[in-house]
Amino acid sequence: xxxxxxxxxxxxxxxxxxxxxxxxxxxxxxxxxxxxxxxxxxxxxxxxxxxxxxxxxxxxxxxxxxxxxxxxxxxxxxxxxxxxxxxxxxxxxxxxxxxxxxxxxxxxxxxxxxxxxxxxxxxxxxxxxxxxxxxxxxxxxxxxxxxxxxxxxxxxxxxxxxxxxxxxxxxxxxxxxxxxxxxxxxxxxxxxxxxxxxxxxxxxxxxxxxxxxxxxxxxxxxxxxxxxxxxxxxxxxxxxxxxxxxxxxxxxxxxxxxxxxxxxxxxxxxxxxxxxxxxxxxxxxxxxxxxxxxxxxxxxxxxxxxxxxxxxxxxxxxxxxxxxxxxxxxxxxxxxxxxxxxxxxxxxxxxxxxxxxxxxxxxxxxxxxxxxxxxxxxxxxxxxxxxxxxxxxxxxxxxxxxxxxxxxxxxxxx
Amino acid sequence: xxxxxxxxxxxxxxxxxxxxxxxxxxxxxxxxxxxxxxxxxxxxxxxxxxxxxxxxxxxxxxxxxxxxxxxxxxxxxxxxxxxxxxxxxxxxxxxxxxxxxxxxxxxxxxxxxxxxxxxxxxxxxxxxxxxxxxxxxxxxxxxxxxxxxxxxxxxxxxxxxxxxxxxxxxxxxxxxxxxxxxxxxxxxxxxxxxxxxxxxxxxxxxxxxxxxxxxxxxxxxxxxxxxxxxxxxxxxxxxxxxxxxxxxxxxxxxxxxxxxxxxxxxxxxxxxxxxxxxxxxxxxxxxxxxxxxxxxxxxxxxxxxxxxxxxxxxxxxxxxxxxxxxxxxxxxxxxxxxxxxxxxxxxxxxxxxxxxxxxxxxxxxxxxxxxxxxxxxxxxxxxxxxxxxxxxxxxxxxxxxxxxxxxxxxxxxx
Numbered sequence: 001x002x003x004x005x006x007x008x009x010x011x012x013x014x015x016x017x018x019x020x021x022x023x024x025x026x027x028x029x030x031x032x033x034x035x036x037x038x039x040x041x042x043x044x045x046x047x048x049x050x051x052x053x054x055x056x057x058x059x060x061x062x063x064x065x066x067x068x069x070x071x072x073x074x075x076x077x078x079x080x081x082x083x084x085x086x087x088x089x090x091x092x093x094x095x096x097x098x099x100x101x102x103x104x105x106x107x108x109x110x111x112x113x114x115x116x117x118x119x120x121x122x123x124x125x126x127x128x129x130x131x132x133x134x135x136x137x138x139x140x141x142x143x144x145x146x147x148x149x150x151x152x153x154x155x156x157x158x159x160x161x162x163x164x165x166x167x168x169x170x171x172x173x174x175x176x177x178x179x180x181x182x183x184x185x186x187x188x189x190x191x192x193x194x195x196x197x198x199x200x201x202x203x204x205x206x207x208x209x210x211x212x213x214x215x216x217x218x219x220x221x222x223x224x225x226x227x228x229x230x231x232x233x234x235x236x237x238x239x240x241x242x243x244x245x246x247x248x249x250x251x252x253x254x255x256x257x258x259x260x261x262x263x264x265x266x267x268x269x270x271x272x273x274x275x276x277x278x279x280x281x282x283x284x285x286x287x288x289x290x291x292x293x294x295x296x297x298x299x300x301x302x303x304x305x306x307x308x309x310x311x312x313x314x315x316x317x318x319x320x321x322x323x324x325x326x327x328x329x330x331x332x333x334x335x336x337x338x339x340x341x342x343x344x345x346x347x348x349x350x351x352x353x354x355x356x357x358x359x360x361x362x363x364x365x366x367x368x369x370x371x372x373x374x375x376x377x378x379x380x381x382x383x384x385x386x387x388x389x390x391x392x393x394x395x396x397x398x399x400x401x402x403x404x405x406x407x408x409x410x411x412x413x414x
Numbered sequence: 415x416x417x418x419x420x421x422x423x424x425x426x427x428x429x430x431x432x433x434x435x436x437x438x439x440x441x442x443x444x445x446x447x448x449x450x451x452x453x454x455x456x457x458x459x460x461x462x463x464x465x466x467x468x469x470x471x472x473x474x475x476x477x478x479x480x481x482x483x484x485x486x487x488x489x490x491x492x493x494x495x496x497x498x499x500x501x502x503x504x505x506x507x508x509x510x511x512x513x514x515x516x517x518x519x520x521x522x523x524x525x526x527x528x529x530x531x532x533x534x535x536x537x538x539x540x541x542x543x544x545x546x547x548x549x550x551x552x553x554x555x556x557x558x559x560x561x562x563x564x565x566x567x568x569x570x571x572x573x574x575x576x577x578x579x580x581x582x583x584x585x586x587x588x589x590x591x592x593x594x595x596x597x598x599x600x601x602x603x604x605x606x607x608x609x610x611x612x613x614x615x616x617x618x619x620x621x622x623x624x625x626x627x628x629x630x631x632x633x634x635x636x637x638x639x640x641x642x643x644x645x646x647x648x649x650x651x652x653x654x655x656x657x658x659x660x661x662x663x664x665x666x667x668x669x670x671x672x673x674x675x676x677x678x679x680x681x682x683x684x685x686x687x688x689x690x691x692x693x694x695x696x697x698x699x700x701x702x703x704x705x706x707x708x709x710x711x712x713x714x715x716x717x718x719x720x721x722x723x724x725x726x727x728x729x730x731x732x733x734x735x736x737x738x739x740x741x742x743x744x745x746x747x748x749x750x751x752x753x754x755x756x757x758x759x760x761x762x763x764x765x766x767x768x769x770x771x772x773x774x775x776x777x778x779x780x781x782x783x784x785x786x787x788x789x790x791x792x793x794x795x796x797x798x799x800x801x802x803x804x805x806x807x808x809x810x811x812x813x814x815x816x817x818x819x820x821x822x823x824x825x826x827x828x
Binding site for chain 2: 275
């Protein structure tokens with residue numbers, strides 16, 4: 001089944017907003033085994049909308065449009081759809097009743113203008129909107145299906161889940177492909193490719209995508225079922241084998257973030273943690289506490305941006321700072337031990353580094369970062385990150401969480 | 415000048431990635447007065463790429479494609495472009511020399527496969543790539559221009575700035591529209607609309623867009639020049655008038671983030687600041703230190719997630735915690751004063767609240783947040799935020815920075 005997407009909205013083509021509908025729709029449609037062969041973004045102009053929808057209807061089995069519904073945009077997409085299908089607009093009583101009820105529920109009379117929302121092309125199916133007033137539409141033209149959905153994300157997503165996807169399943173779409181995720185950190189994409197490529201071809205009808213980001217490289221494994229193969233088993237086997245090969249660098253075999261993994265390990269071990277942050281200035285604490293319930297194991301920490309604070313609140317020795325500097329293995333170790341003592345946590349995790357753009361020197365260049373852990377074992381790692389201030393700081397946070405993960409699991413350094 | 419964009423990449427139509435090229439290109443092209451009339455996203459398939467580019471070339475004056483260049487994608491877009499223009503690929507010596515030099519600079523011999531990158535359609539202009547090896551291309555077909563750019567963001571953006579936009583200016587595009595930004599926080603969009611709408615129509619050929627986000631509501635003012643009007647002056651007048659009307663809520667009249675404004679005010683006042691964060695757990699420190707050079711005025715802080723840390727490191731009175739709780743005006747005030755004393759900063763800024771999903775009660779519901787400042791004046795504000803854990807925490811950070819801004823400027827509370 002070939003699908004095309006038509007996204008309507010001026011704000012997407014004048015730089016005001018980044019479209020997110022294409023990615024959202026694609027991900028759900030691809031999971032059902034449909035193939036998205038084109039997405040078109042057009043302004044809120046009847047002529048351009050009509051061209052785009054007509055072009056897509058002639059090339060695909062299913063066309064999904066978003067936007068240009070609702071009273072403020074004069075229901076442009078609905079009128080275009082009616083014209084394309086050669087139908088006139090008629091009043092849909094159930095929709096009118098539903099729109100009227102929505103207003104009654106809020107205790108306000110329905111404005112006259114909203115009656116227009118209950119007008120649908122003759123023969124079209126109105127799709128209920130549980131999050132707003134404008135209904136969606138389903139029309140057939142020749143043998144292609146056209147779904148007309150609103151542009152408001154919560155409304156569009158609701159209709160997709162509650163109507164469009166079930167309808168397409170009814171037309172025979174099945175979850176033919178199975179996805180698995182293997183998340184790594186601390187190993188470059190090129191090295192992963194060298195390790196994974198030789199075994200990748202063993203897995204039939206399976207594609208492996210490398211998705212690098214500041215948290216590391218994710219491997220997305222997509223297996224499609226064939227006559228003789230079960231997609232789920234093939235995907236499981238591939239994920240299993242790949243995770244084995246990349247073992248010490250794999251922090252999750254699913255969508256979990258590393259802070260969730262670390263939170264789970266801390267909870268299992270009954271340990272608490274505190275952070276001492278120099279260059280990351282709170283980002284590490286923020287990441288750890290993104291996990292609901294993290295107050296069970298996270299005590300807090302110190303943002304030690306200045307040497308004074310490192311000495312006063314973390315008890316870093318002035319002699320250490322003088323002899324080795326704030327960005328050094330020794331300072332990192334003392335910060336980790338210091339925050340552990342100051343907060344009473346079982347484990348201290350520290351980051352110190354030079355995020356730039358200023359502050360670098362030949363011996364200590366921008367991007368130099370030390371991360372240290374104190375308890376259950378004492379460990380320190382040194383990194384040289386690139387990519388600018390924010391990148392260096394985010395990479396440092398990920399490296400700190402990874403050092404904590406390895407320490408809690410007793411994984412040795414490379 | 416009508417422009418169409420063709421974005422190429424499998425990962426954009428299978429849900430792996432959200433496209434950001436359309437928004438980026440649109441924003442730069444719109445600013446130059448061009449009209450983006452369609453953007454098409456297609457997978458990395460020669461047939462679908464060819465259809466998309468051919469369709470766009472027949473409808474627009476300028477077509478810009480991104481992606482499908484480079485050795486791993488077999489230079490598909492280049493081959494499609496050559497076929498569409500009826501040209502054969504020939505070796506471009508300057509490009510070959512440039513690619514070879516890039517490898518030499520890294521001390522590695524150029525792989526044979528990279529020679530293909532120096533092949534360009536006969537008569538095409540190769541566009542230098544300062545951030546990678548694959549060159550861009552400019553071809554003319556009939557009267558339309560086709561720019562073929564790489565998909566790697568830094569490479570695409572470099573070529574756009576260094577070649578495409580100057581070229582289009584050479585073809586007569588002028589910055590006919592002028593944009594101004596007025597950034598507000600702490601006032602809802604509906605209230606802004608009530609205040610702004612009555613004066614908005616006074617400004618000819620001017621559109622005002624409201625862009626709400628977690629940092630507040632930005633107003634984007636776009637004025638287009640007419641026969642008698644100067645777009646720059648109209649945009650300035652409109653921005654001036656709107657900023658006056660929204661006065662105490664306006665933190666920037668340009669793209670600056672609130673942490674940059676606060677950094678500027680601290681620098682001007684010769685003051686230093688430290689943070690005490692409970693529910694935001696480091697996000698406030700991170701935001702303040704996103705500004706390069708912030709170490710001049712930011713001393714650090716304490717992430718006081720637990721009551722023990724509030725008492726031990728911030729000297730919050732146990733009696734206060736017992737009588738009023740960790741989320742209270744009194745605790746917020748003591749945290750702000752405590753971090754100021756502990757770090758030796760001139761100003762202390764504190765946040766305490768209930769981010770959820772757990773921890774709420776009828777008297778202290780999820781979303782309740784107090785922010786307090788200590789020095790130069792002592793102030794505290796109370797908020798009730800909605801939208802989930804991350805939203806509550808980000809809204810709290812913005813509210814804290816706004817309280818600091820108002821305190822530094824001596825703006826009274828509403």
